[in-house]
Amino acid sequence: MMLRLYNTLFKREEEFVPLDPAGRRVTFYSCGPTVYDYAHIGNFRSFLSADVLRRTLELLGFSVKHVMNITDVGHMTDDTSPDATGEDRMQVASRRLLEAKKEGRLPPGAGSDIDPNDPYAIADFYVTAFLEDARTLGLKVAKEVQKHPELMPRPTEYIPQMIAMVKRLIDRGHAYVAADGVVYFDVQSFAEYGRLSGNTPDAIRSGEGGRVDEATQALKKHPADFMLWKRDPHHVMKWPSPWGEGYPGWHLECSVMAQSLLGDQIDLHSGGEDNIFPHHECEIAQTCSATGRPLFARFWFHTRFLIVESEKMSKSKGNFFTVRDLLERGASPAAIRLELIKTHYRSNANFTFQGLTDSQRMIDRWVKLQRWLEASRSKSPAASGSAGPLHETLPAFKQALCADVNVAGAIGALNEAAGRYNLSDSPGRVDIGLELDALNQMNSVLGVLDLQTQGQASTADVDVKLVESKIAERNRARKSKDFKRADQLRDELLAMNIEIKDSAQGTTWSKIVR
Numbered sequence: 263m264m265l266r267l268y269n270t271l272f273k274r275e276e277e278f279v280p281l282d283p284a285g286r287r288v289t290f291y292s293c294g295p296t297v298y299d300y301a302h303i304g305n306f307r308s309f310l311s312a313d314v315l316r317r318t319l320e321l322l323g324f325s326v327k328h329v330m331n332i333t334d335v336g337h338m339t340d341d342t343s344p345d346a347t348g349e350d351r352m353q354v355a356s357r358r359l360l361e362a363k364k365e366g367r368l369p370p371g372a373g374s375d376i377d378p379n380d381p382y383a384i385a386d387f388y389v390t391a392f393l394e395d396a397r398t399l400g401l402k403v404a405k406e407v408q409k410h411p412e413l414m415p416r417p418t419e420y421i422p423q424m425i426a427m428v429k430r431l432i433d434r435g436h437a438y439v440a441a442d443g444v445v446y447f448d449v450q451s452f453a454e455y456g457r458l459s460g461n462t463p464d465a466i467r468s469g470e471g472g473r474v475d476e477a478t479q480a481l482k483k484h485p486a487d488f489m490l491w492k493r494d495p496h497h498v499m500k501w502p503s504p505w506g507e508g509y510p511g512w513h514l515e516c517s518v519m520a521q522s523l524l525g526d527q528i529d530l531h532s533g534g535e536d537n538i539f540p541h542h543e544c545e546i547a548q549t550c551s552a553t554g555r556p557l558f559a560r561f562w563f564h565t566r567f568l569i570v571e572s573e574k575m576s577k578s579k580g581n582f583f584t585v586r587d588l589l590e591r592g593a594s595p596a597a598i599r600l601e602l603i604k605t606h607y608r609s610n611a612n613f614t615f616q617g618l619t620d621s622q623r624m625i626d627r628w629v630k631l632q633r634w635l636e637a638s639r640s641k642s643p644a645a646s647g648s649a650g651p652l653h654e655t656l657p658a659f660k661q662a663l664c665a666d667v668n669v670a671g672a673i674g675a676l677n678e679a680a681g682r683y684n685l686s687d688s689p690g691r692v693d694i695g696l697e698l699d700a701l702n703q704m705n706s707v708l709g710v711l712d713l714q715t716q717g718q719a720s721t722a723d724v725d726v727k728l729v730e731s732k733i734a735e736r737n738r739a740r741k742s743k744d745f746k747r748a749d750q751l752r753d754e755l756l757a758m759n760i761e762i763k764d765s766a767q768g769t770t771w772s773k774i775v776r
Contacts, residue, residue: 271458288324288529289529290532291519294309295332300395302584307568308565322664328413329414335499398713399595424518425503437490443493446488447547449547451551458543458546463486466485491511520545542562565607569611569612570582595713597619634689636698647691652679653700672708724758733769739751
């Protein structure tokens with residue numbers, strides 16, 4: 263089967279053929295988190311989309327070297343501007359931590375023992391938190407980093423390589439040192455600038471494609487020129503360079519780490535759609551100018567935004583969630599993962615608590631099928647019989663993924679096959695080994711059956727209709743101010759080992775882990 267992917271660079275679907283078709287090796291770089299806070303579920307939607315793509319490639323027989331960076335310096339608060347102006351996000355983390363400590367808002371274990379003036383310690387704390395969350399949701403690269411730390415590089419470890427690339431760009435006439443000592447990339451020296459995003463130098467000059475600071479523009483050849491190295495001896499994190507003590511530009515960091523670990527040209531580069539401009543546009547310009555190659559990444563894979571309960575995610579609206587927030591509410595890692603991957607990556611996804619519940623039910627159904635097949639095999643271990651529904655639908659499952667990673671179509675194929683079984687009966691003359699192998703292959707992409715449940719027990723043995731009818735009755739009782747009856751219904755649910763939680767988004771429930 264041939265995988266077709268939408269390539270943001272060329273604005274069309276294309277057959278994916280790697281640089282090394284004979285060896286079937288794929289080089290893949292993903293823009294990862296900036297570790298100034300906990301990653302939220304919108305961040306994880308992008309990371310999980312890349313993980314599903316990587317798993318799809320592996321299902322199709324490719325060997326994937328997947329690198330995801332962890333940004334610990336140089337990412338500014340206003341990254342919509344080509345200059346990425348504002349404060350360094352690590353300095354923002356330092357200020358927040360200091361304020362929280364002064365106000366006594368830090369619980370034990372939440373960074374209370376970190377020196378807020380030490381950005382490296384702050385970065386280490388949030389790196390650890392991110393890796394915990396990423397492994398909880400089954401990101402393969404986060405598991406591999408334990409043996410191969412280079413697969414999740416940090417910019418502060420690649421400063422010499424960044425300085426070397428800036429020198430090369432200056433020598434080749436693609437960069438210059440401005441009067442204030444800042445090194446800028448000259449976008450007019452790279453004819454292809456704007457090809458990825460549509461934000462050409464002319465568009466930016468007329469005020470499109472990002473905010474431009476007027477005071478800075480007097481020092482630049484063109485408003486779209488972006489920073490490679492900033493001389494700033496007062497910056498908390500700084501290094502010596504030929505252009506003075508300072509720090510690298512955010513865009514430069516990814517170019518250098520990708521080139522250092524994967525080569526001058528790579529097969530795939532992923533990120534959220536907010537990375538398209540200016541970040542990825544600038545990566546292409548500086549990498550191609552430094553290497554002389556016509557392309558940096560041959561395929562660009564971008565995931566669209568996540569909204570929550572049909573609204574933009576916002577702390578002020580109370581709909582801003584981290585993975586840890588959802589686990590505390592009783593969601594399982596598997597359900598969170600499925601809810602974040604089941605909408606096509608090129609469509610905006612609407613995360614809802616009802617959808618989270620639906621995802622959990624689907625997983626419970628698959629787990630129940632898996633256990634039933636395993637029990638059937640233990641009763642009759644000899645391989646015999648014909649191909650069953652799961653094995654028969656495996657080509658359809660793969661075909662859906664080959665159609666621009668259509669996870670919803672793949673899930674539909676799995677559900678159709680699962681629905682052909684009557685779990686209260688025996689499987690009949692079906693080769694159970696083939697069935698379990700097919701299910702394992704499907705799960706190798708979905709990645710939910712092997713996740714350890716945390717905070718929520720399986721609901722496979724719960725009378726869901728009864729639970730939801732009691733919750734609906736309780737909601738009606740509360741609305742009519744019959745609080746005595748509402749409390750009775752809560753107690754009845756607790757007696758069934760069902761815990762309920764009320765929030766602005768409605769009532770959710772989970773099975774209590776004993």
